[in-house]
Amino acid sequence: RAHDADEFIRQIEQELQLPVSVLSPQQEATCSYLGAISVIENFKNKRFTVIDVGGGSTEITLGQGQEIVKHASLPVGASRLAEAMDFKVKLGSSDRMGLMQIVKIELEKIAFWNEIDSSRVLVGSGGTITTLAAIHHGMERYDAQRVSQTVLDREQIWKLYYQINDLDLEERLKLPGLEAGREDVITYGTIIYLTIMELRQLPWIRVSARGVRFGYLMKKDW
Template identity: 35%
Template sequence: MRVAVIDIGTNSTRLLVAEVRREKVERVIHFDLVTTRLGEGIGSGYLQARAITRTCETLKRYLECIRSLEVERTVAAATSAVRDARNRQDFLQAARRTGLEVTVLSGEEEAYLSYLGVRGGLEVDAKGLVVMDVGGGSTEFIWQQEDTLFCRSVKAGAVRMTEGGHDDAAISRLLSPTLARIRLSSPRHLVGVGGTVTTCAAMVQKLEVYDPGRVHGFVLSRADVENLVDILSRCTLEERRRLPGLQPERADIITAGVRIVRLVMLELGMPSLQVSEADIMYGLAIQAASGVEIKSAVIYQ
């Protein structure tokens, strides 16, 4: 089945059109990403009118693209920024006027769909696996303990931590309760998804042009991540914008994102992290093709 997925995140809005068969994304037809920064001013608890407007302009363009690609099913999902906003209905109504019905995912649903995407895109053993999705507004963790899949969402994302001026100690306080639970499951393999993690892989490889084939499956060592934190901390914003592998639009939030990654690796005692291009969008695509509504996904808490 050919499906279209629109992921409305805190930092970016993405479009994936893909062919899905037997719970696998077999072929990507089209992909697009726009840094819409819907979560601008996230600490206020409200979505700003200008952020809603620029995001909806991107949605209109995406819908035009979808109509031209003979898509059989379209799903759109919003994550942390919309989930936490007191005026979320303002955005949902604005999106509806573009012709799009948007589902707001809970943190646990977001986590589960990221896990589903990773399992459909990487050959990994579920035993001892931890999936981490570092987003703009939150970070999701998914892990298995005995026969139960646990999903947790923590309000520690690259945009939120940057705008809030959170230092390492503050970020650690947010992450520690969840990481303490994960340690009880004896984790052995950490997989990371989301823009922060894929950017880390691109920067370590100094990719002048982003190459998903070189990012997917790439293994980041803890030393790689420590080195990135050191480089980013010493650079001005303008210097960061010129670093190979780093999208200029992400330069203002990347340091906080990489610090989240480093703290997770340290607290879980993980010497490395495997990067996956297959993420929540793949999970949404797989679920859309199966005909199962997002809200009816089994979430283990």
């Protein structure tokens, strides 16, 4: 929580003449989960693993329909891994293997790690996976609906990783679908997804461009 959060909220309420409510960490996790799974048809009857790779952390949630069953936050994210490597642009195989080992160590601390398997629908949300989907489609203009209809298999994600990793930063910015500001961390975030999918032998992932805001609209009883 920012040190000036209360003052910021007061200013917003004064400017907009509207009350502001702040989500608790649990409410935020619930909204993020609901938003992510909302792209799946008949989601109320399915079991999910939802992964959101952020800059400083990775959130992993197991759910049954609209209910969160278990949740873990890992202290590894795209930016954090990049910082550990001094934002090295082109990663060698030893770099990649070292990073995957770092991620593996954190993953194996999760109490429900062995419950993550292919019997659950795997959903990815957040900037890393939506960017990979946009690059996969060669999007000149971002299309959230099309991104949310994307299924990427593990082999496709490996191909995207190698495609991006072979480029310098300027070349990456020319890739249709890659938003400026992600060019230096996209490979690191991709490594996190690949580590999870390889270790648990998960064949594919459904991409979701929906998150907290959409989930909040689904959860109107707060």
